[in-house]
Amino acid sequence: MKHAPNPMHEAHAAPRYTAKSKSTGLPWNNPVVKGWTVCRMHGARGGHGPGKANPAYEHGMLTREAQEIRKAVNEHVRLTRELEQLLNSSGQRQ
DSSP: OOOOOOHHHHHHTSOBOOOBOTTTOOBOOOBOOTTOSSOGGGTTTOSOOSGGGSTTOOSSTTSHHHHHHHHHHHHHHHHHHHHHHHHHHHHHHO
């Protein structure tokens, strides 16, 4: 008679969370939640989703999209100022 495989063997072979304990310095070593890189105690499946469904959403100025747009605009302003400085400095030399 063949015995059924022990389900704990699969549980023990699960990928582990690699965070370290502050007090001992040893690895936390809990199994990660499937589809996540952290264990259930360190944030897997926790919190609200992004965007307007999040209760902390107020006006959209802190969304990733808005931050990327501001970053692009700031880069263009910086390049424009550099170009303006180059044009002004070359005009003063002549």
